[in-house]
Amino acid sequence: MLTRTSRFNRTPARSSENTSPSAAPTEAPAKVELCGSVRAALAEVGREPNKALGQHFLAQPAIARKIASVANVTGKHTVEIGPGLGALTQFLLDAQGLWLIELDHVLANRLQRLLRDFRHVAIVQADALAIDWRKFLRDKAPVTVVGNLPYNVATPLLSSLLEVPDCLERVVAMVQHEVAERLHAEPRTASYSALSVLTQAVATVRKAFGVAPGAFVPSPKVHSQVVVLEPAPERVAQIADWNVFRRLVRTVFRQRRKQLRNSLTQVVTDPAEILRLAGVEPTCRPEELGVDEFCQLANVIVEYARTS
DSSP, X not given: OOOOOSOEEEEESSOTTOOSOOSSOOSXXXXXXXXXXXXXHHHHTTOOOOGGGTOXXXXXXXXXXXXXXXXXXXXXXXXXXXXTTSTTGGXXXXXXXXXXXXXXXXXXXXXXXXXXXXXXXXXXXXXXXXXXXXXXXTTTOSEEEEEEOOTTTHHHHHHXXXXXXXXXXXXXXXXXXXXHHHHHOOTTSTTOOHHXXXXXXXXXXXXXXXEOGXXXXXXXXXXXXXXXXXXXXXXXXXXXXXXXXXXXXHHHHTTTTSOHHHHGGGTOSOHHHHHHHHTOOTTOOGGGOOHHHHHHHHXXXXXXXXXX
């Protein structure tokens, strides 16, 4: 479970003097029960779920085990975002190195205490949205990122992770069903959005399985979906300038019903010529273009700026 703050303090699971997991597997027991009962675990630390922070704790071990199976972290460097009470964490302990990014200092301290004998685990107390992911992951890559993401930060968090696809092996995330639909959406559908294009431009997207509200404490009002994002280097290589591509996509989707010959005026000075060179009909709307067509359009903008 992830909530938000600006604090960033790394706290190793075993020693306050060691800031990263040992490269060698731990000699501690391979499994530990971190969260048998959500209510009991919260009572242990004198807490209640904080709705303002978007806290919904996974309460069904079978689902946590299924997420871990999809992530397949055995022997791999792994980052879990928002471990909360450790419902999923307890099934990730066979990773080679495991970094747990938890905002809530009370829950982070609880994990530190319970995992103190696992030398390959490090607790990072931080706002995941404030992390420089390239800096954080570069000495660990490729990394599998796993998390039960709060609904209110899932989109910007996934977007920031996908800025560094070369550092990732895969991302396995529980998100709101609506977000999963947008990640996976195809052109000319209601869910197709800037998030769809920016995600599919650098990764393949697969919906693993759905999760009902009753799997959480407290129960959210919406259904959740576990999604798997796997970087696609061949797609990344097609984009001449990621910053131009991202700006183009986000700008035109802010006015998704406008024709490109109109919405592109906020990006380039000569939309008609850009569209002609890209082979895109001026009357097309953003929701009608596929990812490859957006790549072509962005690359034409880059080349046009270089030669003009």
